[in-house]
Amino acid sequence: MSFSWHNPLDYLLLDLPRLFCAPLLLVFRLRRLGLDGKPWRRRLKGGAIVVGNHTSFADPFVAYAAFWYRRMFYLAGELVMQGRVRTLALQKAGCIRIDRNISDIEAVRQSVDVLRHGKLLSMFPEGAIQHSDRVESFKAGVILIALQAGVPIVPTYTRRPKHWYNRRRYVIGEPIDCKTLLPGPFPSAPALEQAAETLRRQMRRCQEVFEAAEKE
Amino acid sequence: MDRISELKPLLSQVMGQDLSQTEILPTHRLREDVGLNSIGLLYMALAMENHYHIRFDNKDITRLTTVADVLTVLTEKLG
Numbered sequence: 001m002s003f004s005w006h007n008p009l010d011y012l013l014l015d016l017p018r019l020f021c022a023p024l025l026l027v028f029r030l031r032r033l034g035l036d037g038k039p040w041r042r043r044l045k046g047g048a049i050v051v052g053n054h055t056s057f058a059d060p061f062v063a064y065a066a067f068w069y070r071r072m073f074y075l076a077g078e079l080v081m082q083g084r085v086r087t088l089a090l091q092k093a094g095c096i097r098i099d100r101n102i103s104d105i106e107a108v109r110q111s112v113d114v115l116r117h118g119k120l121l122s123m124f125p126e127g128a129i130q131h132s133d134r135v136e137s138f139k140a141g142v143i144l145i146a147l148q149a150g151v152p153i154v155p156t157y158t159r160r161p162k163h164w165y166n167r168r169r170y171v172i173g174e175p176i177d178c179k180t181l182l183p184g185p186f187p188s189a190p191a192l193e194q195a196a197e198t199l200r201r202q203m204r205r206c207q208e209v210f211e212a213a214e215k216e
Numbered sequence: 217m218d219r220i221s222e223l224k225p226l227l228s229q230v231m232g233q234d235l236s237q238t239e240i241l242p243t244h245r246l247r248e249d250v251g252l253n254s255i256g257l258l259y260m261a262l263a264m265e266n267h268y269h270i271r272f273d274n275k276d277i278t279r280l281t282t283v284a285d286v287l288t289v290l291t292e293k294l295g
Contacts (some may be wrong), residue, residue: 102274103277104257105277139255141255144262148262159229187232188231188233189230189232191232191257192255
């Protein structure tokens, strides 16, 4: 990641895409809901991982719009970050490149650094865009990153509306301290995978709330 | 204590099973023989970083195929 915590220019470059995305607030007309189905009026503070289901390329922008008041970083797959110029531009906009074909330790380290600086990190732990409404199994890396950084994970769920001009709903679950999902101070890799499955179930709860709201 | 014996407790923690009585040879493949998947490998690398106060990069991780590779990379890092 070519982001310096001490360079004001980097902060400006990080904020520019947020500014460009501001009109999206009008396009998405996002209705943020909590697990109780009521409008979610809280504000996230401190470092946290925002995890969402991934059904379209618009999802990162929806997350931007939902947490417009915070600087947000993204984990982006190697397919998105191709080419020097594009990679540099995306890095400056807060994307952290993760190579899904290897155990990308550098992406984990950068993610932990971002979170320890109290920023939000958005990621899609299903690993790729899904073409169904099902929430597929999660990569356990999300738990590993949260554990290393000591930050909560916030599950969210949204889905593309029928028409682009329809109001979009975005369900935000309760922040989860992943230590509560794991046994002991040094959990095993299988325990991380089990915790990822628990997180997936929390996202499923968000999906249920989403679907109930859609029916109303 | 040889390096493989040092690695066993770390591997046991990462895999969540006692490997003290299990024979681990340098020729053993990390995925097929030891049973580490990609998250396990990443986790083991982070555990080794903490234990030995070293730092891995992606090039090091991609080199890790067998236990011998782990020992080679560790020897390089520890000098």
